[in-house]
Every structure is written in C-alpha cells, then in structure tokens.
Amino acid sequence: MIRPMRPEDWKAVSKIYKEGIDTEHATFQTDCPPYSAWDASHIKECRLVVLDGARIAGWAVLSRVNMRWCYRGVAEVSIYVGEEFRGKGFGYHLLSALCREAEQAGYWTLQSTVLQDNEASRRLHTKCGFRLVGRRERIARDCHGRWLDTYLMERRCPADEPPGYNRL
Template identity: 80%
Template sequence: MREIEVRSMRPEDWKSVSRIYLEGIATEHATFQTDCPPYAAWDASHIRECRLVLLAGGVIAGWTALHRVDPRWCYRGVAEVSIYIGEKFRGHGLGYHLLTELCRQAEAAGYWTLQSTVLQDNAASRALHTKCGFRLVGRRERIARDCHGRWLDTYLMEYRAAADEPVGYKKL
C-alpha cells in the first residue's frame, strides 16, 4: 500500500469525506442512513475534536469522527464512533491505522468509552473493531429496518480507556 498519513479533518475535506460516506451508504452494511447530510448538519452533529482523515498516497482514503452519545454531564466521556474507508482502499488494513489513532486521540482528550454500532451483515467492521481492542457488549435484535424494510440486528462494540482516568479527563 502507498504511504499513509492520519491527520485532523478540515472543512475543505468534506467533498472527499462525503463521497466516502456515500460509498459506505451504498453498501447497505455500514449505516441505516440513506443519504449524506449537508456539511453544516454533519458538522453540528459530530464532536469537533478527534475528526480524522487517513491519506494513502496523498489521497483521502478514509475518515473517522465521534458523535456524543448523551448530552448529560455524566456521559461526557462516552462517544460513538463513525469510521468509513473508501471503496477502492478497503481490505488493505487502513481502517486499523485510522481507528487505532482515533482511540489514542480520544483517550488523550478525556473519553473513557468509545462505542460503535455495527450492522449484522458487516463482518469486516466487527473484525476491525475487535482487532483495535473493542469488545462485543451486546446484540440488539430487530432494532431497525433497512431501506428495503428488512429487520436488522446490530452489534454494540465498546472500547474502554486503558487508564481509570484518561489523560484528558478533568474532574469538575
């Protein structure tokens, strides 16, 4: 594989990020979403820190970002992961580099739990999360319908910070 780099996502990356997101949507295994929101809506719904892109040979090949699970103060260190790898870059281990760096940065920023909801047909995503230290904590049966009306299960995967109190954790 070409030289890879992980860096912070910039607003000007949105064209590539949204294209990769649409490729993930098209698989019908990555998300229940059926369309990509405009940048302003996406930006408002994702945590500003820990937004990353992975470049392979200078081309954005994947991205990851966090979404707050619950606005209450007690859950301030818990976030949900979104991670997408571009269609032509899948199967080369790039997701591992991206998700590992996200976990490192999230822990440094004070997040103690990262969770991912993985659709039942996405074995590759379950394997990636497991390889990166996530564990299966539950299966939600018939939780939602896909775009064809078919009931699907999801797996809840969880990553816990190594330390009792992550580096960036601030007691109030």
C-alpha cells in the same frame, strides 16, 4: 499518513460516506447530509482522515452518546474507508489513531454500532480492542423492509481517568 480532518475535506469525506451508505452495511442513513448538519452532529475534536498519498482513503470521527454531563467521556465512533482502499490496513491505522486521540482528549469509553451484515467492521473493532457488549435484535428495518440486528461494540480506556479527562 493520518491527520486532523479539515472542512475542505468534506468533498472527499462525503464521497466515502456515500459509498458506505450505498453498501447498506455501514449505516441506516439513506442520504449524505449537507456539511453543516454533519458538522453539528459530531464532536469537533478527534476528527481524522487517513491519506494514501494526497488522496483521502478514509475518515473517523466521534459523536456524543448522551448530552448529560455524567456521560461526557462516552462517544460513538464512525469510521469509513473508501471502496478502493478497503482491505489494505487503512481502517486499522485510522481507528487505532482515533482511539489514542480520544484517550488524550479524555474519553473513557468508545462505542460503535455495527450492522449485522458488516463482519469486516466487527473484525476491525475487535482488532482495535473493542469487545462485543450486546446485540439489538430487529432494531431497525433497512430500505427493503428487512429487519436488521446491530451489535454494540465497546472499548474502555485502560486508565480510570484518561490523560485529557479534566478537559471534558
């Protein structure tokens, strides 16, 4: 089951986020921020969790790419699946639901930055209609000093004006 994320989900959401940080394949973040900082940096709508029974198996949210008005329909995806739930289809269902919800909210472009060593994430995004639009070589160093590339993946809404376009 997929449902909107609630503030009281933060304990489970932050645990899954920390698991992603620990892989060193999901994000350049090295620490999980407090809820107030995390909440302020993500769009309030289009926050989803996927459940395995009563347990949160993963989460997905959007962030603004640029605060300028002309980019109001462009958002960046963050998606994380808990370690014990990976490879079971939760990511696909969660990202598909996030894409549908984002279109209903008026977003016309979703993008995701995928670290070079995260092949599973690239496959997931491709399966959900994202395409590779660029590779940023040696864009950042990991915590061991190794240069890393990132891949920019993008999904465009099929309609020029998604259903919720006038609400943005």
